[in-house]
Amino acid sequence: MEYALSVKDLRVSFYTRRGVFKALNGVNLELRRGEVLGVAGESGSGKSTTGLAIMGLLPRNAKVSSGSVLFDGRDLLAPLTSIRKFSTGRNESAIRKLHRELAPIRGKRISMVFQEPMTSLNPVLQVGYQIAETLVIHNPSLLASRKLARVRATREDTTALLKVIKENEGSETAVREFVESRHLKGLEEQALFIWRRNDINELRKERLILDLCCEKVGSTTKRLLESLEGGMGITKAPVLSRLLRRVLFKEGYRKAVEFLSTLGVPNPEKVVQMYPHELSGGMRQRIVIAIALINNPDVVIMDEPTSAVDVTVQAQILELVKDLKRRVNSSFIFISHDLSVLGEVSDRIAIMYGGRVVEVGPKEIVLKAPRHPYTTMLINAIPTLDGREIRGIEGEAPDMRNPPPGCIFNNRCPFAMDKCRKEEPPSYKVSEDHYVACFLQGGK
Amino acid sequence: MSLYRNVRRDKTLMAGLVILVVIVGLTVISATDLRLLTSYSPYSLNFSASNLPPSAKHIFGTDQEGRDVFTRVLAALPVDILTPFIIVVASVLLGGLVGVVAGYLAGLVDEFLMRITDLFLAFPGILLALAITEILGQSHVSLRLLYSEVALIVVGWPVYARLARGQVLQVKNMPYVTLAKVSGLSRTQILRRHVLPHLLPLLLVYSTLDMGAVILNYSVLAFFGLGAPPPTPELGRMVYDGLSALPQNWWSSLFPALIITIIAVSFSLMGDGLRDALDPRMGERYARA
Numbered sequence: 001m002e003y004a005l006s007v008k009d010l011r012v013s014f015y016t017r018r019g020v021f022k023a024l025n026g027v028n029l030e031l032r033r034g035e036v037l038g039v040a041g042e043s044g045s046g047k048s049t050t051g052l053a054i055m056g057l058l059p060r061n062a063k064v065s066s067g068s069v070l071f072d073g074r075d076l077l078a079p080l081t082s083i084r085k086f087s088t089g090r091n092e093s094a095i096r097k098l099h100r101e102l103a104p105i106r107g108k109r110i111s112m113v114f115q116e117p118m119t120s121l122n123p124v125l126q127v128g129y130q131i132a133e134t135l136v137i138h139n140p141s142l143l144a145s146r147k148l149a150r151v152r153a154t155r156e157d158t159t160a161l162l163k164v165i166k167e168n169e170g171s172e173t174a175v176r177e178f179v180e181s182r183h184l185k186g187l188e189e190q191a192l193f194i195w196r197r198n199d200i201n202e203l204r205k206e207r208l209i210l211d212l213c214c215e216k217v218g219s220t221t222k223r224l225l226e227s228l229e230g231g232m233g234i235t236k237a238p239v240l241s242r243l244l245r246r247v248l249f250k251e252g253y254r255k256a257v258e259f260l261s262t263l264g265v266p267n268p269e270k271v272v273q274m275y276p277h278e279l280s281g282g283m284r285q286r287i288v289i290a291i292a293l294i295n296n297p298d299v300v301i302m303d304e305p306t307s308a309v310d311v312t313v314q315a316q317i318l319e320l321v322k323d324l325k326r327r328v329n330s331s332f333i334f335i336s337h338d339l340s341v342l343g344e345v346s347d348r349i350a351i352m353y354g355g356r357v358v359e360v361g362p363k364e365i366v367l368k369a370p371r372h373p374y375t376t377m378l379i380n381a382i383p384t385l386d387g388r389e390i391r392g393i394e395g396e397a398p399d400m401r402n403p404p405p406g407c408i409f410n411n412r413c414p415f416a417m418d419k420c421r422k423e424e425p426p427s428y429k430v431s432e433d434h435y436v437a438c439f440l441q442g443g444k
Numbered sequence: 445m446s447l448y449r450n451v452r453r454d455k456t457l458m459a460g461l462v463i464l465v466v467i468v469g470l471t472v473i474s475a476t477d478l479r480l481l482t483s484y485s486p487y488s489l490n491f492s493a494s495n496l497p498p499s500a501k502h503i504f505g506t507d508q509e510g511r512d513v514f515t516r517v518l519a520a521l522p523v524d525i526l527t528p529f530i531i532v533v534a535s536v537l538l539g540g541l542v543g544v545v546a547g548y549l550a551g552l553v554d555e556f557l558m559r560i561t562d563l564f565l566a567f568p569g570i571l572l573a574l575a576i577t578e579i580l581g582q583s584h585v586s587l588r589l590l591y592s593e594v595a596l597i598v599v600g601w602p603v604y605a606r607l608a609r610g611q612v613l614q615v616k617n618m619p620y621v622t623l624a625k626v627s628g629l630s631r632t633q634i635l636r637r638h639v640l641p642h643l644l645p646l647l648l649v650y651s652t653l654d655m656g657a658v659i660l661n662y663s664v665l666a667f668f669g670l671g672a673p674p675p676t677p678e679l680g681r682m683v684y685d686g687l688s689a690l691p692q693n694w695w696s697s698l699f700p701a702l703i704i705t706i707i708a709v710s711f712s713l714m715g716d717g718l719r720d721a722l723d724p725r726m727g728e729r730y731a732r733a
Contacts, residue, residue, distance in 0.1 A: 055626055092551065099631065107628035114619055122620040124641050133637070134627040291627060 010067030038346030128272025132252025457717020539604025547612030
């Protein structure tokens, strides 16, 4: 089976003054295309570290002793695992190399949403600029063709386009075919966006679509845009690149407005002109999600996107994620410590403990019929309204500087056997798609 | 309450700005043609009119050589404003560069650059400046102005290096920088668009405040005769020249000193006002209030 992304036997440890913390001890995860994979676990279980490692955002004291992150047929972490003798200096230069290699992928093919919506946005830049920025970096040719389409289109073109849209009731393929036949690529998403808006009436929509034409640009700008559309990068020539950048950012704002409105942001024309401090936490989180999604990435990692916002906003964000799952063809890794949140959005859930994935399977099975003792106890610890007794998990999480030998859960597990203290349990397949790393499930 | 505070802050900025505009205006006029402002010459001696007290004809009086103090104050403005300005700009550029490089690259480069900075900071500033000018200025009297500038730059830049480094370190660990990384920006793009803009307000405010201090420091150098060579009028030197005549002929040293103080204070006021005005959140409150 072809995976969108797979993590194989990832081992990461942090070198600190107080010792070496083994954060990830052989994490295996497969993300299928188009699914939402929920990752749960308590603090220190390594769920965030996994997310950061996939993005190549590990700090310089993090050693990747083995493992790989396979994406699109290549190992993203290769520069880090190829270090022979670990030192922070050597690791730092490897991280820089990693950064250079990953820059074209980050934001375009894999992107990430962070926990803190309050500080994830740059306070001195308009939010529209911050959304446009990733577009200008990764997809300038799209922006160029959007702009050029409006320049090239004649009134006659847009009239015909409107007719096509009306006849096919906004069918995407029909519009796309029409646009391609007239060499007006880039116009379709603009027209369809207007058509799908429901804040304005029919008549105004028609006028707006008709007005997607006959724009004028200077001949230099036009030539620059054409070369960009033809696959050339942004020119390095000082004056010209500024000129082009200005046009592209303006177009980026336009696209940002469209995108924000599909994310349910009210009044997006105003919002893009605002600065982060003028927006509420929920709105900021939507902006961050917009930045992550605007380039239509293959994989989106959401690291506790609902933890820093209150419950109402949390519900809105979850709705948004569910809606996105239906609309876009990205795959999501949704990290959270809240099992009920994961139950809401995920297709499959992976439970992490002590830097390992202890159980992974379809969400119904993992939540209703868990097989790993840790998962069972974790679910029993969730307060419910039906008066069921809540039982916390006895004991404390192991010291990750010196994890117990064998199964990492053996010091808290009521079923621990001698074998658990000696050997690390492998991952047993207990049913279709359902894997549990526990000796109770096999090997008897 | 916030309204009151905003207005008060606004007043500080306005006061500083008004004084500065007047002074800079006078400076520009005096640099182009002094005769527009006064009928006296700052250079020609007139011993028959020496030590005249302030009057309608000589509003700041005359000095021992009979030169009009007001005219000399005006003639001194270009040197006394431009020199500190050059010094501050050069300090900001040099210190800013060192600080940004140290903060952004971190590691050994940081360690190396900051230890050099510490070395310069360890000397008491004005003494170091005096020593440098004294040593260099002995041989080339005509280049003394340049040497005193160099000396004050040497004294001035480390503070900016520290400031810039601190700010870069703070900004570089902000989540939005991580977000920029995740969005696929390269290191230079992150530096240019997400780190450097956060330095500008800080450096602008601090350098405005610093202008006042540098004007004072430069005047101290001039006071000890280490500024521009003699016939050129200079506020600090004028204070010194008037000292010997002090209790009786107080005007020839007091007025230049007063002008120095006014300029320094106006820069301070302006720096304070700018600090508040440049805070993006404050700006928003201004708009709403």
